[in-house]
Amino acid sequence: MSTTNSISRQEDIYDVFSRLATSTALVPSHYSTSLSSNSGKYIRPGQTTNDYFYQAIRLTVYTDGKYAFRSSSSMDTYGYFYSDSFDPSNPSENLIVSDDDSGGNRQFLLNVVLTQGESYILVVTTYSTNVFGEFTVHSLGPATVSWTEIAPTLRKCLKM
Numbered sequence: 710m711s712t713t714n715s716i717s718r719q720e721d722i723y724d725v726f727s728r729l730a731t732s733t734a735l736v737p738s739h740y741s742t743s744l745s746s747n748s749g750k751y752i753r754p755g756q757t758t759n760d761y762f763y764q765a766i767r768l769t770v771y772t773d774g775k776y777a778f779r780s781s782s783s784m785d786t787y788g789y790f791y792s793d794s795f796d797p798s799n800p801s802e803n804l805i806v807s808d809d810d811s812g813g814n815r816q817f818l819l820n821v822v823l824t825q826g827e828s829y830i831l832v833v834t835t836y837s838t839n840v841f842g843e844f845t846v847h848s849l850g851p852a853t854v855s856w857t858e859i860a861p862t863l864r865k866c867l868k869m
Contacts, residue, residue, distance in 0.1 A: 749861025
């Protein structure tokens, strides 16, 4: 049994995400950059090799609420969402949520409740080691998201 409001398993989750962006209740934001041979490398949580390129992005929200973040790339992306700070030498510290493929087509989809005035960091990396390329992160939420790229470091990325 199926209703017109249900989502079929065959329907691409990105199509659903895109349709939601047209809703007057949700505001889309986008951020594009790339992983390159100059990007930082770290040991992904739960892994033992230091061969994952990553990009850390500081996020600021001006309205409390539920936000969704989905990657779009030809790479198999992995997303990690942190509160307060991100330490590449201790990648499990402050980790809120992570995802590999919930966004369909080997893309991450992170659903989080965010609070205005709090510091958040999104780390984008890849499922496989030593992979780089371009990616875009799309967000939907009650307000626009402000994005600030953080230069690679071996030190903790702190609140600003």
